[in-house]
Amino acid sequence: MAENKQVILTYEGIKKIEEELEYLKTVKRKEVAQKIKTAISYGDLSENSEYDEAKNEQAFVEGRIATLENMLKNAKVIDEEDIKTDVVSIGCIVRVRDLDYGDEMEFTIVGSAEADFKKMKISNEAPIGKGLMGKKVGDKVEIQVPDGTITYEILEIKRH
Structure with missing residues (x-):
């Protein structure tokens, strides 16, 4: 169920x-x-x-x-102690640069129950969160979203 x-x-x-x-x-x-x-x-x-x-x-x-x-x-x-900073995982904050527009933004990767796009809390199950999961600083990631494809470069991964 x-x-x-x-x-x-x-x-x-x-x-x-x-x-x-x-x-x-x-x-x-x-x-x-x-x-x-x-x-x-x-x-x-x-x-x-x-x-x-x-x-x-x-x-x-x-x-x-x-x-x-x-x-x-x-x-x-x-648990805060379990949040990895070597790869993007649930609970971490990831700073990215949009390679098409040059904008930088920070997302907090959360479980779907906590997702709140207005607060930049992205679900690990949503396209952007899923695309970032497991990636490292320096990785360039192409993510399919409803409007097309977004390309991000991961600049930083940190805890709260």
């Missing part, structure tokens, strides 16, 4: 998931329960859109809680 897939996380990622889980269980569940209670007080549930909306929100919250609990149950935590 896909539900038991190992989830690779950093300590930071574990902390974020635990915080979201705590919020959903302690705050959001109570808010949704109150919405349901209020909607029930309006009477006739068959035509009560507030009740339907609150029940849908409850289903979403419970589904998210189950997903987060499953992620934690199947988590493999990457």
Whole structure:
């Protein structure tokens, strides 16, 4: 089953998931329960859109809680000490130069559960992350992305 897939996380990622889980269980569940209670007080549930909306929100919250609990149950935590800097691996920060445009950028390679492109956290399963994995400083890497091909030169590999 896909539900038991190992989830690779950093300590930071574990902390974020635990915080979201705590919020959903302690705050959001109570808010949704109150919405349901209020909607029930309006009477006739068959035509009560507030009740339907609150029940849908409850289903979403419970589904998210189950997903987060499953992620934690199947988590493999990457220890800072285990992060290699001789090759690109999960948990490292890799500085690259785009050979077409000359731009330099830094990516943090993370497991798919922590990916956040806005924060330059790239999944090891995404095209760029997959293309960089296992490469060394000085390597030139051609990566197929939806827009075509990107060519990066790896300038530096480091830990946080």
